Amino acid sequence: MIGELMEGVTEALNGAAVGRVSTREPNWLRERRDHAWDVYERTPMPTTKLEEWRYTDLKKKLDLGALKLSEAPPAPDRAEAWPLRLREAMALDREASGRIVLFDGHTVHTELDPELEAKGVVLCSLHEAVESHTELVKEYLATQAVPPEEGKFAALNAALWNDGIFLHVPRGVHLDCPVRITRWFTESGAAYFSRTLIVADTASRVSYVDEFLSDDFEAQTLTSSAVEVIARDGAQVQYVAVQRLGRGAFYQSVQRTLAGRDSTLDTLNVALGATTTRVDLNARLLGPGANSDMLGLYFGDDNQHFDFNTSQDHVSDNAGSDLLYKGALDGHSRAVFRGIIRVHKGAQKTDAYQTNRNLLLSPHARADSLPNLEIEADDVKCSHGATVGQLDEEAKFYLMSRGLPRIAAERLVVLGFLGEVLSRLPLGGVGHKVTRVIEEKLGHDV
């Protein structure tokens, strides 16, 4: 017992680790992991010489060599035993169609509305789904959406993922409340690799909220997330990631959405915590009538660093995408937004928009915005825009002259600024939560 624990604690990120995490898995999956590890080893670590990593220097921000695979023991499925912060987060999630709570990557609690279960909705760990829904998992896991070839982190995640969630919503089934995933991390110095696979069948509807939570970490801790969302024809899907990790965390997330004909596939990334945040989001519009709203919110202070790398791939004609990322930056925090709209050959009648707005609350904060267009069709409507504004003294004076202390004035302006994004959330049950967590962070600064 002690030997096993010791071994776990010293498990570095290497080829042997791949073998260990896949011990009880079917051959096809083990082969996929091995292949992913090959790709990982062949792919050089991105440097700032690459345009996509120009502003995030991994040499300085991430020490992969110091990280160990997490081997924390499972926590009990007893809410009373969970940390207060986790319970508070869940208390804000009033309505839910289903829930999973993960404690250091272990699924400690799963629930799903029995009516939905009867209709064939599946919400379970990815390990289970490998056995129970082999065909779907085989078809989509690290294949079309986030294959290892996507990049160094996608490969590392595909090789080493050790917790995962699988959600399948069958044809025509609607979930009225969000599915809520709450992840709690405790092990300082660990690397966590999670995967999410969502398959929404024809004309189904689902909203999925993925929350990442922890206290501050003493040593750097990596939470790597790979998210694959498939919306088949006419499905309506909303994926929301709420990142509220403690300082010391390096949050890295690769997300890809595949939107079929007449489907709606919206995403929202909320980033408030962690020391470093890197999100690679790619929306692929694969059928006519598909639409993706891509929303983002971030609010930084101290030395927090956010890097959003987004792309909108219009493969099909007659599809739409509309991106709005807004962030407020205080202290010495910094944000990078790099977005590209790619209209592929033949994707006529595309409507694609991209907007990034930043509000600097401190003279030491910094925002870089790099919007881009790549258009290979001639009958399209596309636009992009970026702004970096300051909370100017005049606005602050105006609010203070009505009796608001400086902090309250800033807080009001930030909530107003970010509120535009919240007002665009199409499916319910999320806006309230996100408003509350932003308010909590604003309160934290007082």
Next chain:
Amino acid sequence: MSDAPILKIAGLRAKVAEDELEILKGVDLALGKGEIHAIMGPNGSGKSTLAKVLAGHPGYEVTAGTVEFHGKDLLGLEPDERSRAGIFLAFQYPVDIPGVSIANFMRTAVQAHLPEGEELDLFDFQDMLLERMEMLEMEPAFAERHVNDGFSGGEKKRNEILQMAVLKPSLALMDETDSGLDIDALKIVSGGVNKLAEENPDMAILVITHYQRLLGYIKPHHVHVMVEGRIVQSGGPEIALELEEEGYKSWQAHELSAGA
């Protein structure tokens, strides 16, 4: 008028904060309870600067003189503390705050005006806001609009008066409230100010204006003429009428000859 003045300014000098440019060059002024004073003067005379300095604008630095408000030093207070002490500045150019509704803004302001630890009752606030809007003949939907965002000139000034009605100051500073208003808007805005003055007869008002026009609607007890950072004449409302006829030229000429 036997009461001690609400506001007492003595020898006030002020300059632009990051500059040597002196704008107020020794201002003396006292306002008593319930008094309406007007300061008139040409562009660049310093009259708007005086209003901003009294409200604590960070763009100016006081270099000499004292200001007492209700008998206490005002100049050491932050702008929010001055507001809570009872000063209200109606801005010449109100600032837009996108995404923040007037109701939310006012709720936050009223909360800030409460003693520490006291929680604002949201229903009471809602009732109070609606009552204030009704008094100013404003549609309730106005409170849901974002502060000054996309407002017309008239709407911005009405919003200032609404805030004043909600916060109930003991001293209102009205900085060029008439600028950018057509005659109808001017009537509405000054009507609102008069109602508030009626409601609170102790409130003192300092009206800063370039033109006599506004003073036909908000009738001052005292008029002061400011030229080049100093008050050069004080008297009754008749001064405003004289200025209407003669303009500021004689004053500026007078200054020049006095200086020569």
